[in-house]
Amino acid sequence: xxxxxxxxxxxxxxxxxxxxxxxxxxxxxxxxxxxxxxxxxxxxxxxxxxxxxxxxxxxxxxxxxxxxxxxxxxxxxxxxxxxxx
Numbered sequence: 063x064x065x066x067x068x069x070x071x072x073x074x075x076x077x078x079x080x081x082x083x084x085x086x087x088x089x090x091x092x093x094x095x096x097x098x099x100x101x102x103x104x105x106x107x108x109x110x111x112x113x114x115x116x117x118x119x120x121x122x123x124x125x126x127x128x129x130x131x132x133x134x135x136x137x138x139x140x141x142x143x144x145x146x147x
Contacts, residue, residue, distance in 0.1 A: 064118050065085060066085075066116045066117060066118065067083060067084070067085055067116070067117045067118075067119065067120050067122070067123035068083060068084055068085070068087045068114050068115065068116055068117070068123065069081065069082070069083045069114065069115050069117070069123050069126050069127045069130065070082055070083070070084065070087055070090070070091065070111055070113065070114045071111075071112050071113035071114075071130065071138065071141075071142060072091070072094060072103065072108040072109075072110070072111055072112065073108070073109050073110055073112045073142070074103070074106040074107060074108050074109060075106070075107045075108070075109050076106050076107075078106050078135070079112075079135065079138045079139075079142070080094070080100070080102050080103050080106065080108060081127055081130045081131050081138075082094075082099075082100065082127065083120070083123040083124055083126075083127045087111075087114060091108075091111050094108045095108055112142045113141065113142045113145055
């Protein structure tokens, strides 16, 4: 059985986005919400999970994470908006 990996995007209280990857997305998001997930989310408190994608391998997830992190704020906004209608 393949255990999936996920990329996720969090909307932060200051309007910025944080992108990461994880095996257990629920646990990882809870870490961010408690302020122990990443340096960025300690400084930019996350409001909510706004986007996810599922992958079969960690390599695929990491590649997609890098792609999303290279997007501008506006491009991330459009990505999130397209999938939350």
